[in-house]
Amino acid sequence: xxxxxxxxxxxxxxxxxxxxxxxxxxxxxxxxxxxxxxxxxxxxxxxxxxxxxxxxxxxxxxxxxxxxxxxxxxxxxxxxxxxxxxxxxxxxxxxxxxxxxxxxxxxxxxxxxxxxxxxxxxxxxxxxxxxxxxxxxxxxxxxxxxxxxxxxxxxxxxxxxxxxxxxxxxxxxxxxxxxxxxxxxxxxxxxxxxxxxxxxxxxxxxxxxxxxxxxxxxxxxxxxxx
Numbered sequence: 001x002x003x004x005x006x007x008x009x010x011x012x013x014x015x016x017x018x019x020x021x022x023x024x025x026x027x028x029x030x031x032x033x034x035x036x037x038x039x040x041x042x043x044x045x046x047x048x049x050x051x052x053x054x055x056x057x058x059x060x061x062x063x064x065x066x067x068x069x070x071x072x073x074x075x076x077x078x079x080x081x082x083x084x085x086x087x088x089x090x091x092x093x094x095x096x097x098x099x100x101x102x103x104x105x106x107x108x109x110x111x112x113x114x115x116x117x118x119x120x121x122x123x124x125x126x127x128x129x130x131x132x133x134x135x136x137x138x139x140x141x142x143x144x145x146x147x148x149x150x151x152x153x154x155x156x157x158x159x160x161x162x163x164x165x166x167x168x169x170x171x172x173x174x175x176x177x178x179x180x181x182x183x184x185x186x187x188x189x190x191x192x193x194x195x196x197x198x199x200x201x202x203x204x205x206x207x208x209x210x211x212x213x214x215x216x217x218x219x220x221x222x223x224x225x226x
Contacts, residue, residue, distance in 0.1 A: 005085035005086070006023060007082075008069070010058065010073075010076070014026060016086065017064060017067070017069075018069055018079050018080075018082065019065050020062060022064040024062050024065075025062075026060045026062060027060065027061045028058060028060055029061075030053075030055065030058060030059075031070075054072075056072060056073045057070070058072075059071070080104055082103040082104060082107075083106070083181065084181065084184040085184060085185070088187070088191035088196060090199065091124070091187075095120045095123045095127065098117070099116075099184070099187060102114075102117050106180060106181070110179075111180075113165075113183075114161055114162050114165035114179075114183060115162060117158065117180075117183045118158070121155070121159060122135055124190065125138035127195070128194055135155075139152060139155045139156060142155070151194060154186045154189055155190060157186060162183070
């Protein structure tokens, strides 16, 4: 189902973690230096200083995954901030991996991010039961099967924009990064409509009382009797 995404923002007590993408409580601490450490590292072989680090160097830790993030001022410097929402949970892991990689490089190269999302779309076509060789033909096959016109437009928008990332085209993604940002929403929209919602409806239907299910099956075997 669709959900609201809360990106990391310094000063907020909860947001979607940049590591695990879970909406979770965040713990805060300032960075500082200490005289002695209980471990050894390359620092031991270098000249040291004992002065305090800047007050705007802040570390946050996610309550869910317990990973640490580093902020300098209002900027999340590690891990790199992404403005893309998390991928739909029902996507195959290989698709999620491409999606997250695209999100991680979005600010540096919108074209590269769009190319990765085109690859994710190709894999998504396979998850939807198509061949995954020619995206255009896969969309055509889905249309023949009764694809929702809105989903078809989303698939074609993602396909065409992704094609412009890997082949010369009329869309300059470097000058229109907002187009690439929208592609993440389209991937999730397609997955939600074609995978998540059908699974939810099937699960709800199968949980109905057996007698009621039997009556529905009997009705469909004898449509003339209404």
